[in-house]
Structure formats: C-alpha cells, structure tokens
Amino acid sequence: MMDITIGQFFPGDSIIHRMDPRTKILFTMLYMIVIFLVNNFAGFAVIFLFILAVIVSSRVPVKYYFKGLKTILILMLFTALFNLFLTPGNTIYTLPYLGWTISDSGIRFAAFMLFRLTFLLIGTSALTFTTSPVVLTDGLEYLMRPFSKIGVPAHEIAMMMTIALRFIPTFAEETDRIKKAQSARGADFESGSILKRAKAMVPILVPLFVGAFRRADDLAIAMEARCYRGGEGRTSLKQLSFSYADIYGLASAAIILTAVIICNIYSHF
Amino acid sequence: MIEVKNVSYVYSAGTPFEVKALDDVSFTIGEGEFIGLIGHTGSGKSTLVNIISGIVKPTSGQVLIDNIDITNQKSVTRALKGKIGLVFQYPEYQLFEETVYKDIAFGPKNIGVPDSEIDDRVKEALKTVGLSEDILNKSPFELSGGQKRRVAIAGILSMKPKILILDEPTAGLDPGGRDEILGRIKELHSDYSITVILVSHSMEDVAKICEKVIVMSQGKILKYSYLDEVFKDSEELRENGLSVPEITTIMQKLKSLGLDVRDDIFRIEDAKEEILKILKGGEDQ
Incomplete structure (x- = not known):
C-alpha cells in the first residue's frame, strides 16, 4: 500500500555495501557540503560522473533512485520556479500580463538548485540503499x-x-489492516469534502495509536x-572495522573534492 | 450464493518480491452453508476472504455474489457492504469509539440504516454475542480481551450480513472463550440461516461446527467436500502441513491395531458411541 522508497535498504554485496558505515556517513556529509560549494556547471559534471559511478557500483537498480526522486518532485519544481523568477539580473524574458521577469542568473540558479536537490537525494539514497x-x-x-562528553545521549x-x-514497515502494514477492517464496516475514505475525509481518518488513527502504545x-x-x-559499558556484537573498500572511498572523496575546487577556481561556465 | 471463478492474486507484481497468493481458484458456496476454510499460514486463506468480501480486487478472475459481479464496479461493492460481514483476525484492534454502543453502531450508520433502527440492532447484536447491556456505555478499551473480541464481532453483526466471514475468530482466546465464540456462531447460523465461512487452521474448531471444508495449499484448492470425506485422507493433509482432528487420529490408530471401528469420525461424541458399540458388541459374543 505505502510506497516508502526513501530509507529502504536493498541487501547486496557490492563494494559500497561493504564499506564501513562511518566512512559512508562522513562521505555523505562531505558530499552534501561539496554540492553546495559548487558554483559552475563543470563542477556539477564532476559530481554527475561521480554519482553515476556510485549508482553503478552499488548494483541497486537505477529505477529505485528515480522512484525516490519522484517523491520530492513538487518541492524541486517550486524551488526551481522561485529561483527562476525571483533572482535579480539581466532580464531576458518578461511574462506577458503578469509582468514577472526571468533573468540570466535566474536560469542559472534554477538549474543549480535542480542539480543540487537531485544529487542530494540520489547521494543520500545511495547511503540508505546500501546500509542496513x-x-x-x-x-x-x-x-x-x-x-556525549557535552551531554549528548x-x-x-x-x-x-x-x-x-x-x-x-510494521505500522504501514497495520494501517493497511485497520483500513481494510474499517472499510469492511462500511467506512468510506475516498469520497466527500476534505473535512469529511479528515473525520474518516479517526477510525484508522485511534486504533493505530492504541496499537503503537501497546507495542x-x-x-x-x-x-x-x-x-x-x-x-x-555496552559492547557491540558486530564490531565496525575499516577495510580496503573504505580506502577507495576516502581516495575518491579526496579526488572529487580537489576536482570541484579546481572547477570553482578555473571554470567560468 | 457465492461463485468464485478463476480467481488469481499476485502480491507486488513486477518486483523481485512477487508472490502468487491465489492461483486460478474456482468454487461455489450455496446459500446458508457453513463452510470451514483451512490451510497453513501463507496458503492464501486471508487473501481469498478479502477478495470475496470485495475489499481487495483480484488480479484476474471473477467473484459473483447472488449473480452480481463484485470485482467490477465500485458502486456495486458499496451496495454489497453490509450484505457481507467480514470479521478480521484480532478484530478487537479495530475498536475506536468512545463507547461500546457507538462502536457497534458504526457499521449500520455507514451503510445507511435509519437511526430509529440502529438502537434495536445494537442491542440485538450485543445479545447475540452474549454480552449484557451494562457495558454499552463503557469505553471499549476498558474491557477484557474476550469481551473486546465479542464487541468487535457485534460491530459486524449489527450490519445484519447475509454472508458472515470470520478470519480466525478464536485466535488467542482460552478454551472457554473459544467454545463460547464458536457456539454463538453456530447458533447464529441456525437461527438466521445465514451463510458462514470460518477461516481457521485448527481442524478441531472446524470439525466441531462446520458442514463442509475447503482445504487450501499454496494458493490452490486442495479439497472441497464434506467433513468425513476430507478427513478420510489424513496422509495428504499431513503432507500439506495440516492435521486431522486428534479424535480422528485415535480412531485411525485403533483401526490399524485391528479394532473394527470406522475411521472417518471427527467428533468426540460419535467416537464415544462407536467405541461403546464395539465394547458392547464384544460382551455379546
């Protein structure tokens, strides 16, 4: 019933799966910073090549990455539109009647925002897809x-x-079950005004909460x-350990960071 | 009458997790019959009853209830609501209202029963499940487990279904509670002559109250017949992860030890008579 692609784990044995989670988390954080540092298209090309390499080597079907993208499509469109119309710069087009203007830097920022959000989501998906x-x-x-020294538990x-x-997944399943049970008692979730539909959620939410507290x-x-x-004083059954996969990871992190900095300095496109 | 024609159901079609829950299933259940539906976990029982009650649409195939195809239009399934009552597994987890009364009245209200009639229906349903009217103003969450289960079943009965489907209604109850619930269902069937489908994996329960049995295995119907017919072939049932009632096993063992008893017995009372007959017969010689 529920399509939760973000945060889903796909078991596997690729080089990305075998990396230490600490490497992957630090790497993802670095990757996020780099994405927002990039200020030219050459830099995005470097990131594109890199993320393509990650997708291929993760051996998770590409369609799952796109499924995740679909969920934030509206957010992406809004961000792009706002950037497109609200960025000041040399006006190159004015919308008839409305008088909204599109500037050259508006187009540039809108494209940057789209790239950033796309790469951000694909990158973080790569983390959750390959790490249980x-x-x-x-x-x-x-x-x-x-x-924890400063009180963080x-x-x-x-x-x-x-x-x-x-x-x-347990609650997704339970919601599905309760929904079926209530519709067997004639409950209608699909028709009527928004208020009526919101009220129709009560027979689902109450049992769901009662169940959550019980669990x-x-x-x-x-x-x-x-x-x-x-x-x-708690110890882990599985000790985390670094392996050669992590060395690859660190090496590629260094390369991508250097490449992006070079692009930022020398590319004017 | 329920006609199931070539019904198949596939979960998560088109993904690596694809599972065929039902595989070309066809059968007919007559008006007023009392059917037991048995099979081990994952045999497709629950999927089948969800489809029969119109909550889940089959991947392919048809279900006709009194010659109306319920797999087709939405409006038809809505009209059928109330006609088919489905009691889910652990139905007490669907209780949500402030009072027992309101919860039992939820179903009839949804299917458009006039307010003047609802009061009678609530009280009648409560009586049918053997609860007193004192609890009507209590919160359903302060009742005991067995009481909650019975209130939830009353919530279905108040819609006065012509076909009642119960998915493991005795799961998690003690023997007393189990016999109580099964007894009430049996009474309901004989008093109102409604069609009942009892889903269970307990052969004992099914043998106690059903007339006919559908045995399911891996999404297919393995057997559909009267009780004695089904329990005769205990080997085949065992191969499919099911057992025959204990009393049937005893009778079959007695026979293999050389006693001249019938081995198609599945009720304790019948077994008692059969054994007494043999014992008395022995005295006469």
Missing part, C-alpha cells in the same frame, strides 16, 4: 560518541532511531527482560 538501518545507526552512534539517540526505523509497552518490557540498561 542497524548498521547505519551503529555508525551514527560511533560518530556521535565524542559529543549518543547511544539513546541511536537506539531510538533503530526502533523507529524498525517499526515503519511500545511490550517492547519496553521485552528489553527490560533482557537486561537492557542503556549505553553505559
């Missing part, structure tokens, strides 16, 4: 550990994320029964 949620939060916990945050991710209770008891007591 559990491993991902392990990596996050490790990276957040230095901050690194382990607890990571645990909450793991649990939240774990329950997304939270059960889970808490199950964790207590297995002597869970937070992050203090």
